[in-house]
Amino acid sequence: MRYLLIISYNGRAYNGWQIQDNARTIQGELNHALEIVLHEKVDTVASGRTDAMVSAYMQTVHFETDKKFNNDKLVHSLNGILDKDIRVLSVAETTVHARYSAKKKTYLYKMYISNIDLPLYTDALRISPNLDFKAMKKFITMLKGTNDFAGFKSSGSEVKDNVRTIYKTQLVRDGMYLYFYITGNGFLYKMVRNIVGTMLKLGEGKLDLNELKRNLFNGYKSNYTAKPEYLYLLNVMYD
Amino acid sequence: MRYLLIISYNGRAYNGWQIQDNARTIQGELNHALEIVLHEKVDTVASGRTDAMVSAYMQTVHFETDKKFNNDKLVHSLNGILDKDIRVLSVAETTVHARYSAKKKTYLYKMYISNIDLPLYTDALRISPNLDFKAMKKFITMLKGTNDFAGFKSSGSEVKDNVRTIYKTQLVRDGMYLYFYITGNGFLYKMVRNIVGTMLKLGEGKLDLNELKRNLFNGYKSNYTAKPEYLYLLNVMYD
Numbered sequence: 001m002r003y004l005l006i007i008s009y010n011g012r013a014y015n016g017w018q019i020q021d022n023a024r025t026i027q028g029e030l031n032h033a034l035e036i037v038l039h040e041k042v043d044t045v046a047s048g049r050t051d052a053m054v055s056a057y058m059q060t061v062h063f064e065t066d067k068k069f070n071n072d073k074l075v076h077s078l079n080g081i082l083d084k085d086i087r088v089l090s091v092a093e094t095t096v097h098a099r100y101s102a103k104k105k106t107y108l109y110k111m112y113i114s115n116i117d118l119p120l121y122t123d124a125l126r127i128s129p130n131l132d133f134k135a136m137k138k139f140i141t142m143l144k145g146t147n148d149f150a151g152f153k154s155s156g157s158e159v160k161d162n163v164r165t166i167y168k169t170q171l172v173r174d175g176m177y178l179y180f181y182i183t184g185n186g187f188l189y190k191m192v193r194n195i196v197g198t199m200l201k202l203g204e205g206k207l208d209l210n211e212l213k214r215n216l217f218n219g220y221k222s223n224y225t226a227k228p229e230y231l232y233l234l235n236v237m238y239d
Numbered sequence: 240m241r242y243l244l245i246i247s248y249n250g251r252a253y254n255g256w257q258i259q260d261n262a263r264t265i266q267g268e269l270n271h272a273l274e275i276v277l278h279e280k281v282d283t284v285a286s287g288r289t290d291a292m293v294s295a296y297m298q299t300v301h302f303e304t305d306k307k308f309n310n311d312k313l314v315h316s317l318n319g320i321l322d323k324d325i326r327v328l329s330v331a332e333t334t335v336h337a338r339y340s341a342k343k344k345t346y347l348y349k350m351y352i353s354n355i356d357l358p359l360y361t362d363a364l365r366i367s368p369n370l371d372f373k374a375m376k377k378f379i380t381m382l383k384g385t386n387d388f389a390g391f392k393s394s395g396s397e398v399k400d401n402v403r404t405i406y407k408t409q410l411v412r413d414g415m416y417l418y419f420y421i422t423g424n425g426f427l428y429k430m431v432r433n434i435v436g437t438m439l440k441l442g443e444g445k446l447d448l449n450e451l452k453r454n455l456f457n458g459y460k461s462n463y464t465a466k467p468e469y470l471y472l473l474n475v476m477y478d
Contacts, residue, residue: 010358057359075355085358116314119249119324120296120471123359232359 002064004094005030005044010085011055012229018049026050026086030061033081037074038067047102047236051190056233057108058089062098096238104167104237107192109180110230124177125230131203133171138209139202140169140180142216143195149188151220152198157189164188181234190225197224241303243333244269244283249324250294251468257288265289265325269300272320276313277306286341286475290429295472296347297328301337335477343406343476346431348419349469363416364469370442372410377448378441379408379419381455382434388427390459391437396428403427420473429464436463 007030015023019031027044034042042063050056071091078088096102110124117126143166150162168183180199182192201207201224212220246269254262258270266283273281281302289295310330317327349363356365382405389401407422419438421431440446440463451459 008358010361055359079355084356087355087358089355116318116326116328117323119247119326120294120362122249 001066002062002094003091004096004098005061005063005091006089007056007059007061008087008089009056009059011050011053013083013085014052016050016052016054017046017059026059029082029086030078033078034063036081037077038065038069040065040067045098047098047105048187048233050233051193051228051231053228054231054233055229058235059233060098060102060236060238062094062096098236101238102186102236103239104183104185105187106168106181106183106234106237107187108232108234109182109192109196109226110232111178111180112176113178114176118176121176123230125227127178127200127203131200132205133203135209136199136203137171139199139212140171140182140195142213143169143182147217149191149217151217152191152194152222153188154190154194154225159188162188164191192231193226193228194222194224196226196231198222200224200226240305241301241333242330243335243337244300244302244330245328246295246298246300247326247328248295248298250289250292252322252324253291255289255291255293256285256298265298268321268325269317272317273302275320276316277304277308279304279306284337286337286344287426287472289472290432290467290470292467293470293472294468297474298472299337299341299475299477301333301335337475340477341425341475342478343422343424344426345407345420345422345473345476346426347471347473348421348431348435348465349471350417350419351415352417353415357415360415362469364466366417366439366442370439371444372442374448375438375442376410378438378451379410379421379434381452382408382421386456388430388456390456391430391433391461392427393429393433393464398427401427403430431470432465432467433461433463435465435470437461439463439465 009026015025017026019025019027031044042065044061044063047060074091075088111127112121112124113129114126146163146165148162149164153162164184164186166184170181172179180196202209248265254264256265258264258266270283281304283300283302286299313330314327350366351360351363352368353365385404387401388403392401403423403425405423409420411418419435441448
């Protein structure tokens, strides 16, 4: 039987999703808890890896086992073992593959607009009120559609096909906060952080909008990778 | 000359506003930083004391000195000395008294609605989806007006006059969050936390709305003080 877990985590204290020797990871912690509860080692597959320090409001993870269990009790037991910054929200039988069946994912990058670091906004990147927000809005609309995002991929990935479809991008002001939302069928290694980094350099006037428009999917190479700790996987959609 | 500081702080690591021996407080830290920058001891007066662990998006503080300084440099110097969870946002000459001239204050109590603790909502109190939100909304409208709030004052205060005016109360849903806002001309010791505690007990069905309505300002005595770490001073208004 295959089961789908919905989990949420604050990733700041973790070295990303993927299990590693000698580093605390979300997958490592989850596998460890599952092994204790199910009395067997199981493999877990997430909708996608999140980088070190990246958080998830909602991440999906599947695993397979022949063991029988009560769903509510499993959730309760896993949460009893896991640290509080990882929570299992639900478990259910599934036919989907957490990664390959995922149709859409939405990421959120949190920023706040201030000239001074603010103690109650530590979940967001401080950005200057003097950025060119109009240019930034124009830039994010240019991302929509099906394109080759090689210029927004950091090295260290073995993925060959760099074509991805972006369905929606939004910049939403909420009080001091500025939220960047991006929904796509998938994302390359550090793609969202390179998009945010590029958007902010444009906002600072260090990139030219027209030049960027010309070579965005044809020669542009991002050197600007926004910090990971303000990136949040918001949700994963299946059919 | 009298100066008004606007400050913001995450109060979780502090034993409240008021300076104390052997405990880290917001006032203690601020006085220490001012003494270093101004080369003299100054007294600071806040719009009101905040309890241990209570935070402030905006708190106002005045002090008096004959020393001359550049306002921007003072802000910069104080922030260089203070820990990052206290920030000075501005300083300006003033004629107001931070406490006695304050006309309105607004507090925010952050809650989120979930059956499970969520790692990305640690700034808010988890409350059950099964609360009687209608009763809670009726309760908070009953608070408006000028009344004797003795029943919502915790012991440990020497204030005699318990009459306060509440101008506005709101419960606002924002995603998983439920925000309680209350604006008044002043608040008694732990008054907001006793109001929230009472509201939540009512939501749980452990208090009767009609009975509460009858004796709210006439015999009711709150035994329910909501936790301090989810309370935020939002702003202070002067004429």
